[in-house]
Amino acid sequence: xxxxxxxxxxxxxxxxxxxxxxxxxxxxxxxxxxxxxxxxxxxxxxxxxxxxxxxxxxxxxxxxxxxxxxxxxxxxxxxxxxxxxxxxxxxxxxxxxxxxxxxxxxxxxxxxxxxxxxxxxxxxxxxxxxxxxxxxxxxxxxxxxxxxxxxxxxxxxxxxxxxxxxxxxxxxxxxxxxxxxxxxxxxxxxxxxxxxxxxxxxxxxxxxxxxxxxxxxxxxxxxxxxxxxxxxxxxxxxxxxxxxxxxxxxxxxxxxxxxxxxxxxxxxxxxxxxxxxxxxxxxxxxxxxxxxxxxxxxxxxxxxxxxxxxxxxxxxxxxxxxxxxxxxxxxxxxxxxxxxxxxxxxxxxxxxxxxxxxxxxxxxxxxxxxxxxxxxxxxxxxxxxxxxxxxxxxxxxxx
Numbered sequence: 001x002x003x004x005x006x007x008x009x010x011x012x013x014x015x016x017x018x019x020x021x022x023x024x025x026x027x028x029x030x031x032x033x034x035x036x037x038x039x040x041x042x043x044x045x046x047x048x049x050x051x052x053x054x055x056x057x058x059x060x061x062x063x064x065x066x067x068x069x070x071x072x073x074x075x076x077x078x079x080x081x082x083x084x085x086x087x088x089x090x091x092x093x094x095x096x097x098x099x100x101x102x103x104x105x106x107x108x109x110x111x112x113x114x115x116x117x118x119x120x121x122x123x124x125x126x127x128x129x130x131x132x133x134x135x136x137x138x139x140x141x142x143x144x145x146x147x148x149x150x151x152x153x154x155x156x157x158x159x160x161x162x163x164x165x166x167x168x169x170x171x172x173x174x175x176x177x178x179x180x181x182x183x184x185x186x187x188x189x190x191x192x193x194x195x196x197x198x199x200x201x202x203x204x205x206x207x208x209x210x211x212x213x214x215x216x217x218x219x220x221x222x223x224x225x226x227x228x229x230x231x232x233x234x235x236x237x238x239x240x241x242x243x244x245x246x247x248x249x250x251x252x253x254x255x256x257x258x259x260x261x262x263x264x265x266x267x268x269x270x271x272x273x274x275x276x277x278x279x280x281x282x283x284x285x286x287x288x289x290x291x292x293x294x295x296x297x298x299x300x301x302x303x304x305x306x307x308x309x310x311x312x313x314x315x316x317x318x319x320x321x322x323x324x325x326x327x328x329x330x331x332x333x334x335x336x337x338x339x340x341x342x343x344x345x346x347x348x349x350x351x352x353x354x355x356x357x358x359x360x361x362x363x364x365x366x367x368x369x370x371x372x373x374x375x376x377x378x379x380x381x382x383x384x385x386x387x388x389x390x391x392x393x394x395x396x397x398x399x
Contacts, residue, residue, distance in 0.1 A: 004103070004387075005037045005038065005103045005104075005380065005383050005384065005387065006037075006038045006040075006101050006102050006103045007032065007037055007038065007039045007040070007102070007103060007104055007105075007106055007383060008040050008042055008098060008099055008102040008104070008105045008106070008126075009025060009029055009039060009040065009041045009042065009106050009107075009108065010041075010042050010043070010095075010105060010106070010107045010108065010113075010114060010117045011025045011041060011042075011043045011107075011108045011109075012043070012044065012109065012111050012113045012114065013043060013044070013046055014026070014041060014043035014061065014063075016047070016050075017046055017047075019218070020133070020297070020299070020300045020301075021108050021109050021131075021133055022108075023300055024108070024133075024193050024194070024300055025041065025108045026041075026059070027194060027195075027196065027372055028194060028372065028375065028376060028379065029041055029059045030056075030057050030058070030059055031372045031373055031375070031376035032376050032379065032380070033057060033058035033059055034057075034058075034373070034376075035373070035376055035377065035380060037376075037380060037383075038060075039058075039060065040059075040060040040061075040062060040098065040102075041059060041060065041061045041062065042062050042064070042094065042095070042098050042117075043061065043062075043063055043064075044063065044065075044066035044113070045063035045064060045065055045066065046066075050063055051063070052064075062098055064090075064094040064097075065090075066087070066090055066091075066094075067086065067090065068083065068087065069082065069083040069086060070083045080152065081152060084112065084152045084156075087112065087113065087116060088116045088119070091113055091116035091117055091120065092116065092119070092120045095116075095117055095120035095121065095124075096120065099120070099121065099124050099126060102121075102126050103126075103127075103383060103386075103387040104126065104127050104128070104129060104383045104386050104387060105117060105118070105121040105126055105127070105128045105129075106128075106129050106130075106131070106379075106383075107128065107129070107130040107131070107164075108130075108131050108133075109130075109131065109132070109133060109142050110130055110132055110143040110146050110157075110160055111142065111146060112146060112152075112153075112156055114130060114160070115146065115156045115157075115159055115160040115163075118130070118159070118160055118163035118164050119159060119163055121163070122163045127165045127166075127386035127387065128163060128164045128165050128166075129164065129165060129166040129167070129168055129189075129382065129386070130160070130164045130166075130167055130168065131167075131168035131170065131191075132167060132168065132169060132174050132177070132178060133170050133174065133193070133297035133298060143160070143161075143167075143177070143178065143181055144157070144177065144181055146160065157181075161181065161182065161183060164187075165187070165386055166187055166188070166189050166382060166386065167183055167187055167188045167189070168188075168189050168190075168191050169188055169190050169191075170190075170191070170192050170193050170297060170298040171192070171297070171298050171318065171319045171322050171323075172190070172318065172322055173318040173319055173322070174297070174298075175188055175190055189382055191375060191378050191379065191382075192298055192369065192370055192375065193298045193300060193303060193370065193375070194303075194370055194371060194372030194373075194374070194375030194376065195300070195303035195304055195306070195307045195366055195370045195372055196307065196372050197307050197366065197367055197371055197372075198307065198308070206287055206309050206310070206359060207352070207356055207359075208352045208355070208356070209348065209349055209350065209351065209352040209355055210244075210287040210288040210311055210345075210348040210349050210355050211243050211244055211245065211287055212244075212245050212246075212247070212285060212286045212287045212288070213234060213244065213245065213246045213247070213286065213287070213288050213289075213290055213345065214246075214247050214249065214282055214283070214285070214286035214288065214289050214290065214305075214310070215227060215230055215246070215247070215248045215249065215250070215289075215290055215291070215292070216249045216250060216279055216282060216283070216289065216301045217249075217250050217291070217299070217301050218250050218251070218252045219248070219250045219251060219252040219253075219254045219255045219258055220252030220253045220254050221252075221253060221254060222252075222253075224293070224294040224295050225292055225293055225294070226292040226293070226294055226315070226335065226336055227248060227254070227258050227292060228257075228258065228261055229292055229336055229337075229338050229341060230246075230248075230290055230292045230341065231246075231248075231258065231261050231262055231265065231271065232261075232265075232338055233338050233341040233342040233345060234246045234267075234271065234345065235265040235266055235267050235271075236342050237342060237345045237346060237349070238266070238267035238270050239266065239267065240346075241349055244270065244345075244349060245270050245271075245272070246270065246271045246272075247271075247272050247273075247274065247282060247285065247286065248262075248271065248272070248273045249273075249274055249275075249276070249277055249279070249282045250275075250276055251275050251276040255273075255275075258273070259273055279301065279304060283304055283305060283308045283310065286305075286310055287310060287311060287348075287355075288310055288311040288313060288345075288348055288355075289301065289302065289305030289310045289311070289312050289313070290313045290314070290341075290345075291312070291313070291314040291315065291320065292314075292315050292335075292341070293314065293315045293317055293319075293320060293335075294315070294317070294335055294336075295317060296317055296319040296320055297319060298319055298322075298323065299314075299319070299320070299323070302314060302320065302323055302324075303323065303366060303370050305362075306323075306329065306330070306362040306363060306366040306370075307363065307366040307367075307370070309359050309362070309363050310359065310362070311330070311331075311348050311355050311358045311359055311362070312324060312329070312330035312331070312358070312362050313330060313331045313332075313333060313341070313344050313345070313348070314330060314331075314332060314333070315332070315333060315334070315335045316332035316333060316334055316335070317335065320332065323365075323370075324362075324365070325361075325365055328361060329358070329361045329362045329364070329365035330358060330361075331344045331347070331348070331358065
């Protein structure tokens, strides 16, 4: 039963390299351990000096050396195929060293390294699940992006589709992208990302009109967040209301461009950009979280803001629409809709009763749908289902 489950998590990067997928892997691992599951996180050692093994709240983290030739020799052409073969060999050796006794291998994100992990697990007849967290326009996901990784990409994607027993879709949009990739509905489980809820149900629940706005996340072309529209809309709001503040917390390749835009604002003194920092401090500081996504998987920051009792405003794209219950648990605004965003900011500043209703509905949505302990329990049921039988080649080839 559950006390015999031994889960080998694989994450292509892990702390101290932390993004949304890595934070979610860590949260889930700790929640699983709290429910009696043994969890080992297997991850490459991406920087010198990192310990080969450490433990945190019962989670075992094991790092292995990985030589990526294309990163060592940037700009040298013709290394792609040789590099993939080298990575495949290195991953196989690492998995073989750590897979003994594993009930299930759980990969986070469908990248080339995860594809090699799935190959190795299949040779050992260990079931594999893979969580896909991003869905983009045109049915694209991190699985379809894998197929675009050079000449070997299509083969890797086909291999991964064949070797993964269950695919985890965090949103309906991700589920649709997986079916469009040729994966059958029977091999897809819908399990969202999870969030830790406050210990006390009423703890830190804010009340009253919004004064402090927060953006929390990457400021980069890769994340595709429309921070400039937020800056411009806030600057217009600050012309009308002398008490409002905005904090843009994060880092990335577009940080300088956003800083330059802020410097030109009439109300630049009320916009702070402290860089990359722990989210907990800023979630406590803020009244409202604004997520101006052009595309999104399932935003951990949005879930954390809901759980913390912040008013949530997000761009109206499929993932945000699903999280905010179609606007029932937050405010949805059009992508690049500066006027509509300004109207939303105004409304939560001017109407405290309206802001309180959104806070309450967001907190309730987080509690009933995204509680990390409930999410972990759903994974445990799936692990037990897969462990109860040995995966067969015939089943794995069903698409």
